[in-house]
Amino acid sequence: KNEVEQSPQNLTAQEGEFITINCSYSVGISALHWLQQHPGGGIVSLFMLSSGKKKHGRLIATINIQEKHSSLHITASHPRDSAVYICAVRARGNEKLTFGTGTRLTIIP
């Protein structure tokens, strides 16, 4: 079992729909990252969370430390949101990140 699991693996939605991507992990963590990777390959760091909730524009990230679960939400989705979204966690006492396998999101106009 991977330490970090994401669901769904693939998601296709219509423009304007509300999107939720989930991430579950099995270790105690000091931080959780949500990353976005576009087809060209470059990675953008969207959020770093250690508790609670963060919002940036149409993106919202939440984390429940007790349940070892985080969600990334996209409101009013747009085709430019099409990308791979990756969850990564930093275990307590470890500087390395462990990555989920990613969720490929496609937003259809």
Next chain:
Amino acid sequence: GAVVSQHPSWVICKSGTSVKIECRSLDFQATTMFWYRQFPKQSLMLMATSNEGSKATYEQGVEKDKFLINHASLTLSTLTVTSAHPEDSSFYICSAEGLGARDEQFFGPGTRLTVL
């Protein structure tokens, strides 16, 4: 957020040649830099962790003599793929974390290496 750049963004080379990839933190001092490799449709795989002024720590299975990492300053780390072969073709990504930004890693845009 902080900016990390990589150069070149893509490179094509002949088998047997060496290729150097640079990773720079543009607006912060990167005490630690990470080098990742990503194969198509797979997640990032950590190759090595480098701290400024000391030798890099390589992950199991990564040949340190083939993938030379230097982190000589707080703003620059380099990865040199020596005697590159077609199987080294991949997407190489660096990330950096630094002073005043504990736990947050900032990622570079990546370098696509193609070895012919």
